[in-house]
Amino acid sequence: MNDSVMSPEYTDAVKNLLFQLADDDFMYSFRGSEWLGLAPHIEADIAYSSISQDTMGHAAMYYTLLENLGAGNADDLAHSRPASDRRNSILTERVNGSGYYLETPHYDWAYAVTRSYFYTQAKKVKIDSLCESSYKPLAEVAVKVRMELYYHRLHWETWFKQLMSSTDVAKKKMNEAIALVVADFGDVFSYGTQKEAIESNGLIGSEEALQEKWKMNIEPLLTSLQVQMPKIPDQPVKNGRNGEHTNDLEEGLTTLSEVYKFESAAVW
């Protein structure tokens, strides 16, 4: 379907889904950008930075689709909406570890690798489905995202595999990270209160089908590494798709919009 023949209900469903996709990638990329200069190897730093940059580009494409649908200016949507209007999964808003990025933070590489690997696998399942979306502009964006996502997934899978098959210290840290990531995974495949509208309009596959596919995709690697399949919570503690968020989001938004909000009339 294209913009000219859309019912108001269909348009609302598209917007809702786009906010989920855009806010997910925007926050994931923001957290990645805080890691800049601090990764354990220079090579890892460059790769992670490249992935964060690609992901910010994906967020920008979704916000632009929203702008085209009359939801508002893309920069405003990214920088000005309060936490309660955000539709990202709580997984993407979580801090990288303790401490503020401008001071001397304790960022956890095991958490970065695990969050990125699980998130990127989930994103792949969604993007594959979005390539068939009834909303043509979104399907076209998904095709572009898929090309870059291939490398992101390969990168994080390699890290996950290497750390999980290494020292006892590394395995312990990775297992702790898996527990943290899985606890926040309850809303990753959720569409929140918009489930019916999003699914019935053929915008993307169902929550259940995508979650099942995600499990099937990661199972062979996890089994080979003797890692128990994660049990995603049936009910998320907070559902970001419905605007329920942690304080981490509020603090992150304050940082990422500091200059944008410095002067309302300014063009940057």
Place this chain on the structure above:
Amino acid sequence: MASFNTISEDNQLTNFMQRIEAGEKIEADDWMPEDYRQTLIKLISMHGMSEIMGALPEKEWVPKAPSLYRKLGIMAKVQDEMGHGQLLLRVTEDLLKPYNKNRADLMQDLFNGDLKFHNVFHMETKTWADAGIIGWLVDGAAIITQTDMLKASYGPYARALQRICAEEVFHAQHGESIIMALAEGTDQQKAMIQEALNRWWEPLLMFFGPASKETTGSSKQDLTIKYKIRTKTNEEFRQIFFDKYIPRIISLGLTIPDPTLRYDKDSNLWTYQQPDWNEFKKIIKNQGQRSEARLNLRRHSYEYNSWVRDALSANIS
């Protein structure tokens, strides 16, 4: 006929200098005099670490960049800088082989103060305009010194610089674009650039180093010229910077914070107030505004994540 290995050191040096004079490239495995190797190690490791440490002041503004477009631009820019650091450390690692030293040793040298990073990256950043000034003028200054070394006698460095300089041109455009937006913006935005320029003017003069070794007690500029690593002196670079950027800065309506600055038509040189070279000496001893804080950030993250390097280098059966 005597093999190359049996030629005396004097002959090797003569042969080496003939190659340098003929404009040939010296490669990593070629014979080279000790002071050539040492000069290269000092120059390239400092250049590499400056790229890596230089990512930190700009990184402070990456998450805060004020639009999607600016976020994408500055992320790409800082990533490039880390990439330059990686390229240059690889070049240095090859030069370090005879000493059995590697990248981990370079990191330790940085942490204990033996390996310096460039004076500009010890400075504090206060507003988004600092990110613009760094891109526009610091990278602009770097282009002047680095393009001079594109024909450096050491092949691996000259080749790395080909790519680095090409990317630095984009960085300067990125910085200029940030500054242009501010210059055409609100009164507060204009004030923001002027304040940033006031902060960065002295560090920019210091960027090229003192005119002679009398200022700091040592300088490698004579050796680097002798070995055709570079062609111009520190002062010549500074004058090129003035020629290129003073008119541009003024055209944006900004005031250069030096009332004595003027162009001398007789000598075709700019006269200017010298920066505080005592401050420069402090900075190169890691006693600048943010020297310890940035070193500490890198040292801390390096040590905090040491388990990752241990894990990757572990021999797991």
